[in-house]
Amino acid sequence: MTGSRSLRVATRGSRLALCQTSKVVELIERLPGPWKCETVVVHTVGDRLADAPIEKIGGQGAFVKEVSAAVLDGRADIAVHSAKDLPSTEQPGLVLAAVPDRQDPRDAMVGKRLDALRPGECVATGSARRRAQLAWIRPDLTFCELRGNMARRVERAEEVGAGVVAVAALERLGLGARVVEVLEPGTLLPQVGQGALAVECRAADSGLVEMLAEVDDRTAHLALCAERSFLEALGGGCSLPCGALATPWGSQVPGSRGESGLVLEGMLASRDGHVLLRRRLSGDNPEDVGRRLASELLNQGGGELLADWRVEQGASNRRA
Numbered sequence: 001m002t003g004s005r006s007l008r009v010a011t012r013g014s015r016l017a018l019c020q021t022s023k024v025v026e027l028i029e030r031l032p033g034p035w036k037c038e039t040v041v042v043h044t045v046g047d048r049l050a051d052a053p054i055e056k057i058g059g060q061g062a063f064v065k066e067v068s069a070a071v072l073d074g075r076a077d078i079a080v081h082s083a084k085d086l087p088s089t090e091q092p093g094l095v096l097a098a099v100p101d102r103q104d105p106r107d108a109m110v111g112k113r114l115d116a117l118r119p120g121e122c123v124a125t126g127s128a129r130r131r132a133q134l135a136w137i138r139p140d141l142t143f144c145e146l147r148g149n150m151a152r153r154v155e156r157a158e159e160v161g162a163g164v165v166a167v168a169a170l171e172r173l174g175l176g177a178r179v180v181e182v183l184e185p186g187t188l189l190p191q192v193g194q195g196a197l198a199v200e201c202r203a204a205d206s207g208l209v210e211m212l213a214e215v216d217d218r219t220a221h222l223a224l225c226a227e228r229s230f231l232e233a234l235g236g237g238c239s240l241p242c243g244a245l246a247t248p249w250g251s252q253v254p255g256s257r258g259e260s261g262l263v264l265e266g267m268l269a270s271r272d273g274h275v276l277l278r279r280r281l282s283g284d285n286p287e288d289v290g291r292r293l294a295s296e297l298l299n300q301g302g303g304e305l306l307a308d309w310r311v312e313q314g315a316s317n318r319r320a
Contacts, residue, residue, distance in 0.1 A: 135273025229290025
């Protein structure tokens with residue numbers, strides 16, 4: 001990068017991914033320089049098998065592994081991901097250099113409101129996390145898969161009756177008008193990293209690490225670190241029925257003594273939603289809060305849920 005202001009930015013080729021990447025590019029090109037960015041589109045296994053359930057095509061890494069590889073092998077200088085697609089541990093040689101300002105992390109109903117669904121009516125979602133929490137609230141509902149690009153997901157959800165998608169994705173694509181109900185975290189705890197973007201670069205590229213710090217939102221970055229630490233401690237990925245959301249607190253919180261920190265709420269459930277564990281912790285060290293919260297859920301009975309989930313995953317993989 002010495003003597004150059006040109007950046008190659010790796011991304012998936014979906015409309016949503018390109019939209020998200022353009023937002024990061026805009027932030028970078030506003031910096032002194034100016035920097036000039038070139039988009040490098042990488043086709044991932046998740047894109048090639050768009051209709052397959054996520055756990056069948058490699059889980060959480062299905063949408064990021066090949067994009068990250070483009071940075072590692074020198075085809076690109078940075079990579080832009082949906083933070084929720086990142087594995088909970090950083091790939092060797094890369095660093096999570098920036099997390100721009102986070103958009104709405106909540107989920108939304110499309111088609112029908114949750115309380116408008118009749119007993120036995122179908123909700124379209126490919127997320128084990130969403131299914132488990134909705135089954136806990138409404139055990140009378142049924143579920144079907146939901147994959148494909150966001151526009152197709154909305155159409156499919158409306159065809160079957162209702163569906164659940166991320167608010168941020170709809171807003172980024174100009175589809176916010178299709179939301180019929182936003183589900184608060186108290187009802188449906190979001191996926192780790194939902195609504196956030198993650199910018200990676202090579203760990204050894206100190207100049208890029210320094211530059212990307214200029215587009216980093218510290219509050220969003222710390223929240224993401226806490227959520228990812230929670231997921232890593234559980235040892236799961238996006239196919240695990242778990243969720244987490246970190247929010248900042250400061251001197252306005254009784255007992256905080258003026259220091260800044262965060263509150264992390266986490267959830268772990270059985271896939272059928274018959275058992276759901278949920279706890280909240282606060283602290284000023286995001287990684288520590290994440291690990292402690294995961295430990296509390298595991299000790300509360302989450303260890304048995306994880307064991308059952310891994311047995312089920314193994315049986316499912318053998319059938320596939």
